[in-house]
Amino acid sequence: MLSNSLHALKIKKRILTLFHKKNIFIMKGKITTVVFCSLVLLLAISATSGIYAQSGIYADRVYPLIQSKCAATCHNYSNPTGNLDLTGSAADVYAKIVGISPDNAAAQSKGYKLVYPGHPYRSFMLLKANNGLIHAYDGGQLTAEEGTYMPPYGGGSQPLTNIELEMVRQWIYAGAPLNEGGSGYVVDQQLIIDYYNDGGLPLLDRPAPPTEGHGFQIHLGPLFLAPSQEVEYDIKYELNFPADFEVNRLNLKMNDESHHFILYKFNDESSANSVSQGLRPINIVSTALDPDNNEFVAGWQNDVDIRLPAGTAFRWAGNTILNLNYHVPNYSAGLILPTDMYLNVHTQPYGTAIQEMKSDLVQYDANTLWPPSVGIVFTLPPGEWTLTDNWDTGPQINLWMLTSHTHKFGTDYDLYQKTPSGGKGEKIFEGFMDYTYCNCDLGYYDWEHPPVKYYEPFYTIPAGTGLVQEAKFNNTSDSWVTFGLTTNDEMMLFMAQYTEGEPIPFVGITNIADGYCVTADAPALNLIPEGGVLDGPGVVDGQFVPSAAGVGEHEIHYTAEGLTATYTITVYPAPEAPEISLSAGLLGTTAGYDNYQWYFEGNLLTGATGIFYTPQAPGNYTVEVMLNGCTVMSEPFLFEPVGIDNPAGNGTQVYVFPNPYQNRVNITYIVSQKAPVKVVIYDAVGKPVQTLVQTEQSPAQYTYQFSAKEMGLPAGIYFVQVTIDGKTAVHKIMEQ
Template identity: 30%
Template sequence: MKHYLRLFIILFIFSGCAEVENTQESTWGTIQEKILNTSCINCHVSGSTMTKQSGLDLSKKNSYSQLVGVSPKNIAAKKDGLVIVSTEGGMKGLSKSYLWEKINAYDREHFLSDHPEYGQMMPPGQNFLTDGQLQFVRAWIEAGAPEEGVVATEELLLDSNKYSPPEFTPLKPPKKGIQLHLKPFEVMPNFEREFFQYTNLDVSEDIYANRIQIEMRPGSHHFILYSFIKNINPSDLPEFDVPRELRYENGVYNIQTLRSMQYHEFFNGTQWPRMDYKLPPGVAFRLDSNFGLDQNSHYVNRTDSIMIGEVYTNIHTVDKSEVLHEAKVINWSNQNIFLPPKKITTLNKSFYTNKSIYVGQLFSHAHEKMKEFSVIIKGGTRDGELVYWTDDWQHPPIMSYDPPIKLNSGEGLQIITTYDNPLNEAVTFGFRSTDEMMILFGWYYE
């Protein structure tokens, strides 16, 4: 009898231990306890002004049902098709989540400049969530925002770093490489200024760049660096250090500038006010020593006062002996754009490769009527797989792929872009932000 009693006690102890070990807080439960309860319910509590304004009382146990799949009270966000937290999952779900727009401090400049009608960022002031909290919430949303189950590791919450808003700061020259500088220039009120300035790199042999930094004053639509095609006649190259306007102040295009653009070869660029992009070890862009770089700056000033633009670029270089793969530029575009008035139009175009390539980066470029920009794989075992998506024309994400996307001969990528033209006139391809574009940039190696 004593033997059975001992056995019963042992089984009871171990079964109790097993039950404790298998009981783990759900990811949503952790968000409620360690993020909402510590950073949000001071304001979002029953009866508070913030709760009345937003409709969110996050101090209650049913806060999940108030957040997930629910339309926001904010009219602008609702019109933009956002829900407070989307269940679509992946990068699309993240982009459709109003909560992520409100808390993602690292996208603060985009939020404040492009969506002022969305209200203030949360938590208010400069009480940003930690990097760990942001990544934990992001992982949950990308997993479809489930109420039950564990979809993110709590180790993420150990990262206590926080975002601190940067100011425009001139870049320090690279230890090894080249710095370019477009000195302060004026952009007239209610005008889009876009110009080019050809800059001598002063190199005697080809150089290899594995890191690009760009820093711009606020107000930039884009900044692009171009080289020139190999078979250009030297007499067609622009003069060094002379600004070439794309449009005059009366809006008329500069024919000479348009003529020089037909010889361009895209090198790098961004729509973000600051970029610091590093290629993987052993991968680098090659810059032809026969050419300089044509700096293309486009600022949009929709105010009644003069805007000042300025751009710094650092090109960090490595020795040729360190380069295993030469990164080649993706610059695939569809210029056959016709958007009928008062209609939503979806266009697509496919691009195929005749050899095996490895795609390491993709990012889109379109203008203000773009509502959705998708890229899918065409052909092979991954046919139809979504590899890029954005609904943000002003600051599209720059997606890096590790490992790279392998495309075999005969396979490719298809761009699918949706536009909404509310005007009474058709819109076509063009260089102004009120025209449209459909371009996929990136790099690959063979």
């Protein structure tokens, strides 16, 4: 949900205007009174939802930790290592560390503070105390100049535990407050303890940052969400670069559960200083009361690599202060979600680009009696509705990207070029389209994964015209739905990226993939304009040949009309052929591939696209798997049914009961001798949904439970795979 767009769209003025004119609205009659009352109710609810219980993590956790593991050993009056004496009251110690530069020159040169509020990976005390929890990309691996880890391990001094480190990290994300309260982010201490003691959903695999000298990586997280919790935060991020620069690429990775990430820039340093450090929970009231001081840069609703066209770039000052907006729900009803966001920012020297790429986030902005709407704040009664609004662009713009955004009641979103008279002209964006994968009409609007359309070449909108946006909604609930920040509210907006003035030529490859299998044929690349020069590893006679490039990451270039487009391509190795096994009447193969397709006697089995398959007849079965675009087929497996009194098996004793089940299923197995054990639950298409066990176990009988409902998963068919000392058994289970 692109809610923090409220900064860019002057919601503060609009909400204050609503309050100033409330008597006028009431005089207009019943309908507009509903608008005002709905808004007041929305503000009240949002304000209430931002208030959290008191936590006191500094007094509860951080200060006692400093006293027991720092002041007691090497940071006291008699032994002030690093010129740092950490004895004294909680307030005294706080004043010695928060916002204070370290004595270490190497840390000073990186802009570190002992504790940098809002920035755990610029907080030297935390990095010095790291015991393997913090990644090297975040500064968790000290350089020789930064000294040794603290406290000095051995001699009775123990390193910080993961729980202790996490408490400090989350305290810093909270803005490193001395006393917590109000409506700010407050650390849930018990949630951290539960996660490190009992586990939760898996951590996101971390991408590598840009190569040194060509960019940097921003990491937000981990942040911990309780089961079924939904959060949205802002946090400011100072760049502190010595010179201005340009950004030609932004590629992001975030949890699949994420609703959106939006990147803003503060207009100036004074604007940034007007907001506090650390995570700021978002609601209508907090957003409305923030100054109107942000400039929209880019937004993501899923992982997208934004590589700007050749000759264009974002232009950023060296002292730019970013505002990061992240919204993520935890769909699991039973597991804690650790969530992360990684943004790779690729840079080039200032002045390299010919034209500046600009961005706009445009919300519906109209006043209507029915459905009730005042500016961007609209209300949808139950039923179907169509909202239409114009965007006046001013000077000539050259569109490069458009994408839309609604919540779950959105059923379509179209954009048209506006005619001189203000009507709808050519449709240039269709909400039913999938422009990314099949370039086809899906027949419906996927609000969770809305279309993203790139105009290559650019699409010019003449000066003095603009776009018409039209969205359709079907409020299937029994209640009125208002504009709001959660997925149960609604929004209507689109994002545009464009240049201004006369367009430069578009030079690029419009259908190039991020990766190819090493065994793949040379792809037929769409080069615009034709006649340019393609060069780089693997380019043979004007074509990119994956096998010639070899396995690994490569940069290829396309040059025409004085411009060069650069692409990073990964060539993947061909995977090993999968093996098929039989257990409890089910055929199964190895997990970890992207796609599966089963065959019987060489004929494709329709719908058999999971990791398991129930054979219907004796004969030869094969499975074809795909990984990173590479496809490989298994050897045939001869299935020969056995009688009920002589079942096939491999000696692994596994029992599941009850089955089918309603709430929880028991999974019991026997380990006869000490051995590695792994128990994994898969959904009906073979995607792993939970790992119950992955450790070495001693001889005994073990029982674990699984509930799809408690994980926020639908009822239906699942598979239990138990592997003991290399021997695997599979059972199909059904939750009703």
